[in-house]
Amino acid sequence: MNPMPANDADAPRVPGSPDTSTPPAAPVILSNGPGSFARAVLAERHPVLIRQVRDAFPLGPAQHAALDALLAEATEGVIEPLGADAHDRERWAAWGQGYFGRSWFDVPFLWAESYFYRKLLGALGYFTPGPWHGIDPFGPFKAAELAGKLVDEELTALDDLSGRPADVQAAALLLGSLWGNRADLGFRIDSGGAHESTALRADSGLVADESARLWSLLPVGGGATVHLVADNAGRELIPDLVLVDHLLHTERAAEVVLHVKPQPYYISDATMSDVIHSLRRLAHAPAAGYAAETGRRLWAAMADGRLRVGAHEFFCAPFPYSAMPDDLREQFAAATVTVLKGDLNYRRLVGDQLWSPTTPFAERTAYWPGPVAALRTLKSDVITGLDRDVLTALEGSGEAWRTSGTHALVQVDDRSR
Numbered sequence: 001m002n003p004m005p006a007n008d009a010d011a012p013r014v015p016g017s018p019d020t021s022t023p024p025a026a027p028v029i030l031s032n033g034p035g036s037f038a039r040a041v042l043a044e045r046h047p048v049l050i051r052q053v054r055d056a057f058p059l060g061p062a063q064h065a066a067l068d069a070l071l072a073e074a075t076e077g078v079i080e081p082l083g084a085d086a087h088d089r090e091r092w093a094a095w096g097q098g099y100f101g102r103s104w105f106d107v108p109f110l111w112a113e114s115y116f117y118r119k120l121l122g123a124l125g126y127f128t129p130g131p132w133h134g135i136d137p138f139g140p141f142k143a144a145e146l147a148g149k150l151v152d153e154e155l156t157a158l159d160d161l162s163g164r165p166a167d168v169q170a171a172a173l174l175l176g177s178l179w180g181n182r183a184d185l186g187f188r189i190d191s192g193g194a195h196e197s198t199a200l201r202a203d204s205g206l207v208a209d210e211s212a213r214l215w216s217l218l219p220v221g222g223g224a225t226v227h228l229v230a231d232n233a234g235r236e237l238i239p240d241l242v243l244v245d246h247l248l249h250t251e252r253a254a255e256v257v258l259h260v261k262p263q264p265y266y267i268s269d270a271t272m273s274d275v276i277h278s279l280r281r282l283a284h285a286p287a288a289g290y291a292a293e294t295g296r297r298l299w300a301a302m303a304d305g306r307l308r309v310g311a312h313e314f315f316c317a318p319f320p321y322s323a324m325p326d327d328l329r330e331q332f333a334a335a336t337v338t339v340l341k342g343d344l345n346y347r348r349l350v351g352d353q354l355w356s357p358t359t360p361f362a363e364r365t366a367y368w369p370g371p372v373a374a375l376r377t378l379k380s381d382v383i384t385g386l387d388r389d390v391l392t393a394l395e396g397s398g399e400a401w402r403t404s405g406t407h408a409l410v411q412v413d414d415r416s417r
């Protein structure tokens with residue numbers, strides 16, 4: 001993995017790389033703050049997740065023992081390196097330099113979460129040749145969501161768009177994709193909410209809306225290449241795919257590259273197998289409807305290469321995107337615009353740090369090699385790019401606006417590099 005770009009003074013250094021940075025401008029988020037969101041994720045969300053995985057699978061004794069060990073390590077113990085036989089032991093040994101032997105709560109939140117998911121997969125035998133190799137530990141949760149009636153309702157609601165002007169469809173589908181980010185299975189563990197339909201939600205609830213700048217990058221017939229960095233499967237990926245179809249068939253984009261995770265991550269994050277399940281769900285929707293048409297067109301776009309899927313290993317790395325490797329940077333440099341979905345991608349885009357909320361978004365994305373947009377519902381403490389009056393109203397609302405998933409944003413850095 002590459003070292004941090006030398007000009008990004010604010011992002012945390014990749015362990016093992018030369019330290020060319022100056023001290024961070026904003027505190028990196030750790031998980032040791034009493035009552036903090038990050039602490040609750042490690043202390044509460046992760047143990048619940050381990051219990052849910054135990055309930056969902058007929059695990060054997062070795063897997064239960066490995067989960068017991070992970071639970072104890074991650075909640076009360078210190079960070080231990082991967083086992084001697086792990087295929088990625090060296091990589092994580094470098095990535096975790098300075099962290100091993102310390103409490104999980106005292107290292108960067110972003111790093112600790114990522115390592116937790118790596119260790120969870122390892123405990124279940126995901127990487128080990130044998131019967132559990134490649135079994136998605138979150139597969140049952142994802143499958144139940146995809147088969148659920150909310151997806152049926154959301155697909156049926158798309159029929160309302162038929163015959164509407166293209167710009168009305170575009171605006172509705174962008175909001176559908178944005179609010180789809182609320183349907184995040186990890187988030188549901190402790191939010192108690194986010195179950196309602198996110199289909200074509202009309203109220204904006206946006207704390208920043210720069211969608212006009214996004215559309216101006218994508219004129220009809222402009223031959224754009226759009227990269228979409230996906231977040232969750234199921235009820236988020238379906239509206240993402242519907243948006244992708246709209247871009248392609250209205251010729252706002254000539255080609256789209258959809259980036260997914262190379263392995264299961266953050267519970268519901270989309271992998272290639274989730275893309276396949278979602279495309280099949282669309283294609284098998286009631287034949288005369290908008291959803292089925294979308295499925296057919298996307299199937300064809302995959303076949304002729306206008307829609308491609310990538311699964312770079314960096315999407316499961318525990319670092320901000322400012323540390324992305326050259327091959328990924330080159331891909332994004334060639335994009336007309338890259339759209340990043342969701343909360344985790346936002347944290348990685350701007351840096352998982354406690355920025356002043358009025359820090360300009362484009363200041364934090366200056367390192368990105370091309371135009372970049374974030375579509376995100378707010379589910380963690382990180383925020384940039386707010387107008388001062390919006391911030392004042394949010395702070396005065398008494399709501400947990402940063403973490404409740406009730407607010408969302410579209411932020412765009414449209415500068416060409």
Ligand SMILES: O=P(O)(O)OC[C@@]1(O)O[C@H](CO)[C@@H](O)[C@@H]1O
Pocket residue numbers: 041113181184186187231232266341342343344345347379380
């Ligand atoms: O990226 P997503 O799916 O929008 O959100 C991921 C998330 O649920 O996971 C983290 C806590 O585990 C938070 O950053 C955020 O709430």
